[in-house]
Amino acid sequence: MFVEGSGGCTPSKGSPLIPRVIFDHGIFVTQRFGGVSRYFSELARGIARAGVAVEIHSPIYVTDAVRGLAGDGVAVKGRHVPVFPGVTWLGHGLAKFGTRREKGAVVHETWYLERHRRALGGAPRALTVHDMICERFPRDVRGADVQARRKRQAVERADLIFCVSETTRADAADLWSIAADRMIVTPLAASLPVYPRSRPSKPFILYVGHRAGYKNFELLLQAYQRSARLRSDFALVCFGGPRFDDGEKQAALRAGDVQHVAGSDAVLANLYARADVLVCTSLYEGFGLPLLEAMAAGCPVVAVRGGSTPEVGGPAARYVGGADSAELAYALETLLYDESALMDLSERGRARSRSFSWDRTAALTVHGYMELWS
Structure with missing residues (x-):
């Protein structure tokens, strides 16, 4: 289970015990939107609300969510630019030659960089580890060996x-033999807008994210294809990840009404509000944010029991194995035609998401900073 927070973790405004916090440029020159950049943007906002001075040092940045942080008390030291070829390389270069005052601060690295300048004045460093996918599934991630080394x-x-x-902490301790007192669990939260639940003209099953390798999307495609009832009554909508390649297009045609949708957070929030169920087939997740987003929106969840998924979903999701498409098809058929079961999962999910x-x-993170600084 996650470490429980307490009101005692929240510092008082202007407490002299709390150092200044600097987030570096790493993720902000890499990701326009996504789980990691959202995490740091929301964390910066939460730290500022806790009364701690927080700064983002990124001479240029592409992360859309950073643009509104200045109005929430975060000092953004940089300029937003559109995504263009080479923007990440340029961002790293500008940060390397830039100057910043780090004395009297904690530096929180936002991604795993090849080379990172040492903090001036010996400022202590914090790092967030989001998952151990490159280490657990090296064949399923492009450049896994490089990312694992940098991490x-x-x-x-x-x-x-x-x-x-806790899953990520346990895997890190197992693979790297890291002392437990060097690691603190700080779970994510949902931050998408929540729209009222509504029924589309054709009901649909929702899948979110990348589909290859350990994401195990083929399991859902096979389950959908083998069930004439599901194909007749429901579409299968895939949000995010790359567009369907030629092989996926052919598989989608054979399976039935399978669609790919891309778009903003608002588009995703709207899909959560209208989907009959979210299906998560991933064999391993460091956290599994789509589960939490769906539950917050009242969208029932069916998930493969693997990685941190049960840790996040708890009793608010229905679980299946990760290898048997017949099991998944049966689980979907029995759930999607049972209104009381759907309503029960929806209510459980909303309640679960509120924890x-x-x-x-932010409070747990600030508490860690305080211990680091003391």
């Missing part, structure tokens, strides 16, 4: 490590 280097130079789940909040995550 290990970042871990070795960090004075304190935050992990987004996660960015303010609580």
Whole structure:
């Protein structure tokens, strides 16, 4: 289970015990939107609400969510630019030659960089580890060996490590032999807008995210294809990830009404509000934010029991194995035609989602900073 937060973790306004916090440029020159950039944007906002001075040092940045942080008390030291070829390389270069005052601050690295300048004045460093996918599924991630090496280097130079789940902390301890007192669990929270539940003209099953490798999307496609009832009554909508390649297009045609949708957070929030069920087939997640987003929206969840998924979903999701498409098809058929079961999962999900909040995550993080600084 996640470490429970307490009101005692929240510092008082202007407390002299709380250092200034600096987020570096790493993720902000890499990701326009996504789970990691959302995590740091929401964390910065929560830390500022807790009364701690927080700064983002990124000479340029592409993350859309950063643009509104200045109005929430976060000092953004940089300029937003549109995504263009080479923007990440340029962002790293500008940060390397830039100057910043780090004395009297905690530096929180936002991604696993190849080379990271040492903090001026010996400022302590924090790092968030989001998952151990490259280490657990190296064949399923492009450049896994490079990212795993950079992550290990970042871990070795960090004075304190935050992990987004107990699963990630346990895997890090197992693979890297890290002392438990160097790691603190700070779970994520849902931050998408929540729209009223509504029924589309044709009901649909929702899948969110990338589909290859350990994401195990083929399991859902096979389950959908083998059930004439599901194909007749429901579409299968895939949000995010790359567009269907030629192989996926052919498989989608054989399966039935399978669609790919891309778009903003508002588009995703609208899909959660209208979907009959979210299906998560991933064999491993460091956290599994789509589960939490769906539950917050009242969308029932069916998920493969793996990684941190049961840790996040708890009793608010229906679980299946990760190898048998017949089991998944049966679970969907029995759930989707049972209104009382759907309503029960929807209510359980909403209640479960309320146990996660960015303010609580920020409080746990600030508490870690305080221990690091003391």
